[in-house]
Amino acid sequence: MQAAAPSYAKWGRLAMEETAKAYEGASIVDYKYEGRSESGQGFAEEKFRLWLKHDGREFGVRVTITVEVATDRSRGVRLDEIRS
Numbered sequence: 001m002q003a004a005a006p007s008y009a010k011w012g013r014l015a016m017e018e019t020a021k022a023y024e025g026a027s028i029v030d031y032k033y034e035g036r037s038e039s040g041q042g043f044a045e046e047k048f049r050l051w052l053k054h055d056g057r058e059f060g061v062r063v064t065i066t067v068e069v070a071t072d073r074s075r076g077v078r079l080d081e082i083r084s
Contacts, residue, residue, distance in 0.1 A: 008033050011046040011074075015063040018077045025060070026054035034062075042069050049082070080081050 016028055027083030030051035038044050046065045051058065066075045 001082050006033075007069060008036065008046055011067070014065060014077065015046075015050065016050040016076060017068070019052070019061055019063060019079060020079055023052055026042060026052040029053050038069075039066070043067065043075065044069050 003073040012031065012033060012059050016031070019028065020026070030052050031050045034049055036044055036046050044067045046067060048063045048065075050061045050063060052061060062080045062082055064078045066077075066079075067073065
């Protein structure tokens, strides 16, 4: 019996795709779902933290996907490097 995919799985794929486009040549070495928050007016935000390795450097990227709740469609993706 196969386990059902988590509700955030499609957003996780989008987060990885957008990060791979923005950081071409980088390897995604870790991935963490940080949760969903309702942002009001029919929108929610899905947040992910990805850890990348590129040219000998490792760094984090937080991906925030704005989702229209009624249609379950992406309305925007924001990537922010995490400074430690």
